[in-house]
Amino acid sequence: MTRDIKKALGMFVITVILGGIVYYFALPSFSFESVGFWIYLIILLSLFEVSLVIASVTKANKNEHKAGVVAKAGGIAIALFVLTFIISSFASGRLFNPSDYANLIKEDIKEADFSTYQGTLNNVPLLDKGSAVQISNRKLGSLVDVVSQFELGENEQITLNGKSVRISPLYYGSFFKWNNNKNEGTPGYIKIDMMTQEAELVRLEKGIKYSPSEFFGRDLKRYLRMKYPFALFSSFNFEADEDGAPFWIVPVEKHTIGLFGGVDVDYVLVVDAVTGDIKKYSVGELPEWVDNVYNSDLITSQYDDYGSLQNGYWNSVFGQKGVKVTTEGYNYIPQGNDNWIYTGVTSVGRDESNIGFILSNKRTKETIYFPVSGAEEYSSMSSAEGVVQHLGYEATFPLLLNVEGQPTYIMALKDAGGLVKMYGMVNVEKYQIVATGETIQVTQQKYRELLKNNRMTVTETETEHISGVIEHIKTAAIDGTTYYYIKLVADDAYYVLSVKDNQLIVLKEVGDGIALDADKKSTGKIRNALLAE
Structure with a gap:
């Protein structure tokens, strides 16, 4: 074996070792549909190229010609790899595949009249995520035996036994606190009732031992990556089943347009947060207690593509004939035992009015479009804030409900500390009709009186x-x-x-x-x- 071959093999081994270290921490998927995998390969090729050049210009053998040949060959190889990545990215984009993007959610959409809309005042979650996090932190701070060792993880809204709640798993505060508690795991999760704003620590008989706050083999992403090296993990959603047992819901992506485009959900991994047991489900086979499979941003992105690319890519940029998109912001409405995302739909160029709204099931992606014209959400928020401007309250992103037979935005009004102090109801069609009150019931009564005074149709109360x-x-x-x-x-x-x-x-x-x-x-x-x- 020649000296040059030995050097090349030595550099290859070093590159493999460095690549293994990078992989252990970055954990890219070994799928060519993963952008991270392409970046990982480009980094490895670059490391190998640099090491070969350095090996070719040692003090013992300064051969500039050989180094130049090696650098040129390696540079060409890396350039071709990068070029392939760039071309694949463009080929997967909306410019070349507008109809494919427009059809991603098309089969899941149906249209319905507002008279069939089931969103009413019963069990409406008027506490937003920011307020829920603040209340959770206050609850954690009151637990002397927990607060010194743990902190809150990501806050998720779910429907539990028909009620809207938000839950946050407890995470380790640091590596040293993990080392002190790793045998028992974290003690449980904080749960907040979205109606009563009451928070409690759900203490588990056995602690959570698989989460993003773990280290080494129990780190959730690393644990799953070792078992599913080719999977494209989209998110790690913490949920609880109807008995309160903790699980991680991990949707696995598939790309349906080219290498990198047309993101959708392929299948779902349900991980027991205590034991680490994993079950693999297709979307249609999931247990009914599972809520968050389709990411909210994924749903709104697919609907935006559906609404804007029907007449081609260039029409979405210039002519914009028939282009409609979701408004900036969304909220959640429980329907049965499922969690639905709500957001308005507006035509491009009319940024202060909506032409309708959608509800989309976060477990199945079933989407219902309701054609209801009126003020968009932020205009209604400003209307409600204007009534209580002397108090300095801020409105949460509203929900659209059927109140007194009228399409109505309802929102909570929060003080500077994030606590809900009042509620507001704003008529969608006539957003100058605004009612506020300290309770939902009082607000509804005042809203009903305003509707009557404005000679608007009011549903007779049963x-x-x-x-x-x-x-x-x-x-x-x-x-x-x-x-x-x-x-x-x-x-x-x-x-x-x-x-x-x-x-x-x-x-x-x-x-x-x-x-x-x-x-x-x-x-x-x-x-x-x-x-x-």
């Missing part, structure tokens, strides 16, 4: 007859109107009545009998009601 003996009476003056909160004996709910619509309520005292017509749609601790005739 009621149930309630009678009993008054146990407590509380009053509150809101925007010049007095509201009575009545609690009956052996009934946990408070029934809220405005003195404007129920003048005789001022004559009632504790111990009196009373008959009420309570709104069937308002359930829970506070219910809208009227005095029964």
Whole structure:
């Protein structure tokens, strides 16, 4: 074996070792559909090229001609590799494949009339992610035995037993804290009820031992990469099943257009966060408790392609005939046991109005388009903030609901500390109709009165007859109107009545009998009601 061959082999071994170190930390997929894999190969080729050139110009053998040949040959090889990568990237893009991109979500979309829309005030999550994170951090800070060792992981919204909650797994605070607790794992996760804003630490019988905060073989991405070297992991979503057991939901991508384009979900890995057990599912076979398979940005991106590329790429850039896109921002609505993403749809160039909105199931990608014209979300947020500008409250990104038979934006109004202080309802078609209140029930009553005053159609309220003996009476003056909160004996709910619509309520005292017509749609601790005739 010649001396040059020995040097080349030596440099190859060094390159392989360096490549192994880079791979251990970067963990790229061994798939040519992975951009990371191409970058990884280019780095390895460059390292090998540099090492060969250095080996060819040693003090013992300074052969500039040989070094030049090696550098030239290696440079050409790397250039060809980079050129192939660039050409493949362009060939996978929207410019050359507009119809393919437009069809990515086409088969999943159906159109429906707003009268069939099921989004109502029941179980609506009005707490946004920012507020949920703040409440979770406060809860963590109150747990003396936990706060010194752990911190919050990524916050995810899920539907658990029909209720909207946000959950955050506990992560190790540092390598040393991991070393102190690795045998037990992290103790559980923080769960927040999106309606009541109550937070709790769900302590597990056995700790979480597989997560992004682990090190070495239990690091979630490294653990999965060793078992699925060719998979394209898109995200690592923390969820809990109906019994509260923790899992990681890991969608695996496929590219349907060229090497790098047309991203979609191929299959899903469900990882037990405690034991590390892995189950592989197709999208259609997933358990119903799984919520977050399709990333929200992936859904909105596919819908944008559907709305903008129907008439070709250049029309989406210049003429823009028939081009429609989603608005900037989205929120989530529970429907049954699934988590749906909501966002508005606007035509390009009319940035202050919507032509409709979509709901998309994050587990199945089923998408429903509702053609509803009116103000876009940020205009409605400004309208609500304008009513309470003296308080400095900020509106969360709204949800579009069916309130009193009208398409209505509803949002929470937060103080500087991120706590929900009030609620707002804004009519989509006439966004100057704005109602705010300290409770959902009060806000709805004021909104109903505004609709009537503006001669707009209001759905007749379905009621149930309630009678009993008054146990407590509380009053509150809101925007010049007095509201009575009545609690009956052996009934946990408070029934809220405005003195404007129920003048005789001022004559009632504790111990009196009373008959009420309570709104069937308002359930829970506070219910809208009227005095029964």
